[in-house]
Amino acid sequence: MINELFMKRALNLAILGSGRVSPNPMVGCVIVHDNKVIGEGYHMRYGEGHAEVNAIASVEDQSLLSHSTLYVTLEPCSHFGKTPPCADLIIANKIPKVVVACEDPNPLVAGKGIKKLKEAGIEVEVGIMQKEASWLNRRFFTFQKQKRPYVILKWAQTADGFIARENYDSKWISNEYSRKIVHKWRAEEDAVMVSYKTALYDNPCLNVRDWTGRNPLRIVVDKYLQLPDNHNILDGTQKTIVFNYLENKTTGDIRYVKIGEEKQIEEILFNLYESKIMSVIIEGGSIFLQKFIAKGLWDEARIFEAEKTFGSGIKAPDISGQLLEKEDILGDTLKILKNQDIN
Numbered sequence: 001m002i003n004e005l006f007m008k009r010a011l012n013l014a015i016l017g018s019g020r021v022s023p024n025p026m027v028g029c030v031i032v033h034d035n036k037v038i039g040e041g042y043h044m045r046y047g048e049g050h051a052e053v054n055a056i057a058s059v060e061d062q063s064l065l066s067h068s069t070l071y072v073t074l075e076p077c078s079h080f081g082k083t084p085p086c087a088d089l090i091i092a093n094k095i096p097k098v099v100v101a102c103e104d105p106n107p108l109v110a111g112k113g114i115k116k117l118k119e120a121g122i123e124v125e126v127g128i129m130q131k132e133a134s135w136l137n138r139r140f141f142t143f144q145k146q147k148r149p150y151v152i153l154k155w156a157q158t159a160d161g162f163i164a165r166e167n168y169d170s171k172w173i174s175n176e177y178s179r180k181i182v183h184k185w186r187a188e189e190d191a192v193m194v195s196y197k198t199a200l201y202d203n204p205c206l207n208v209r210d211w212t213g214r215n216p217l218r219i220v221v222d223k224y225l226q227l228p229d230n231h232n233i234l235d236g237t238q239k240t241i242v243f244n245y246l247e248n249k250t251t252g253d254i255r256y257v258k259i260g261e262e263k264q265i266e267e268i269l270f271n272l273y274e275s276k277i278m279s280v281i282i283e284g285g286s287i288f289l290q291k292f293i294a295k296g297l298w299d300e301a302r303i304f305e306a307e308k309t310f311g312s313g314i315k316a317p318d319i320s321g322q323l324l325e326k327e328d329i330l331g332d333t334l335k336i337l338k339n340q341d342i343n
Contacts, residue, residue, distance in 0.1 A: 002035065003071070008129065009040070010028035010030045010073050011073055011129065011132055013040060013042040013051070014073045014136060015136065016044070020214075021046050022139070023046070024043060024046050025043075025140035027052075028040075028051050029042065029055035029072045030055065030072075031055050031058075031065070032069045032071065033064045039056060039058040041054025051072060053086060053089060056093060065094065066093070066094040068096075070099070071099045072099070073100075073101045076117065077109050085113075087117055088116075096122060098117055098125070099124075099125045099128050100114065100125070101126075101132070102126070102133045102134050103126065105140075105144040107144075139189075140278060147273050148270065149190065149269060149277050149279050150299050151280055152189065152280070152281045152282065153282050153289050154282065154283050154301070155303060155316060156174040156178065156303075156304040157306070157316035158173055158306055158308055158309050158313075159307055159309050163285070163315070163317075164201075166314070167201075168285075173304070174306055174332050175306070175331060177329050178304050178334065183207075183208045183209065183210040185302070186208050186213075187214060189281050190217060191219055191280040193218075193219035193221070193282050193283070194206070194221075194283050195287070196226070198283065198288070204232060205232045206283070207238060215238045216238075217277060218238050218241070219240070220241075221244075221264070223245045224244065224246065225242070234254060236253055236254060239253045242257070243264075243268055244256060244258060246258060265292060286316060289317040290318065298339050300324075300336060301335075301336070302335075302336050303316075304333070306332050319337065321337035321339050321340055323335060
């Protein structure tokens with residue numbers, strides 16, 4: 001139980017890097033001497049020190065490191081990237097035992113960090129709270145294993161199952177508290193994507209104005225480049241990708257990317273993977289969302305159901321999955337589903 005206690009602390013630290021470390025994983029680290037925490041740290045920002053580096057640096061009496069146990073939520077790296085290998089730092093500080101929650105799926109690491117530590121005579125224990133650590137970094141694991149971003153589907157629907165009226169008007173189905181949660185989610189993910197009709201009729205900003213954090217990359221699929229230039233998504237205030245059938249070009253912070261018609265969804269996701277976009281929220285419309293569902297190319301669905309009814313309109317997507325969470329948001333019901341067909 002003592003291992004789980006310290007690993008849980010490391011996991012709680014790792015979460016603090018949410019929205020700041022992509023395309024790296026979130027990692028937390030705790031250093032323990034005689035069952036007492038003497039140092040801790042987490043990966044704060046992409047390109048900066050890893051969790052192990054920050055935890056080791058936080059230890060006041062460095063002589064204790066050679067008599068301590070290091071707990072880390074993901075296998076220490078063994079290669080030179082933006083920073084030197086953490087495995088080398090652990091070895092250099094003569095830390096005798098390392099407890100790892102789960103192996104790193106990145107081929108550059110993938111067991112090599114653990115092997116390096118063991119070859120240096122360090123005792124390594126792997127698998128403590130592995131399930132929790134894998135779930136924490138589900139975006140990173142999906143990105144590495146499936147070569148695509150982690151896909152989150154999001155929509156709000158009425159109690160009678162509509163996401164908009166016949167004229168595409170959908171403002172506002174969910175309440176203001178639910179909308180604040182959506183802005184929080186945007187700050188946590190790399191990108192947010194909508195279809196042409198959603199961009200045209202809703203004219204969304206797709207930013208985090210109701211939350212604190214960085215704005216995500218905005219993405220719209222505008223096949224024939226028909227969106228009016230005065231629409232919010234083309235205002236140049238955020239980095240934006242416009243997937244289309246016509247041309248490749250860059251105008252300021254707006255990048256136009258030409259895709260084919262045959263496998264539109266797959267091509268978009270692979271392009272985002274190559275651009276190191278680790279996660280994306282799909283916020284509509286209904287037909288666009290249904291395409292991801294039909295192809296099984298989704299990981300989570302976050303659905304708000306309001307108490308109001310429309311009677312008629314545009315039907316919400318049809319989806320089934322494992323219910324992970326159900327919560328009342330001051331009258332709205334939030335359901336979070338997991339795609340059971342994806343491990």
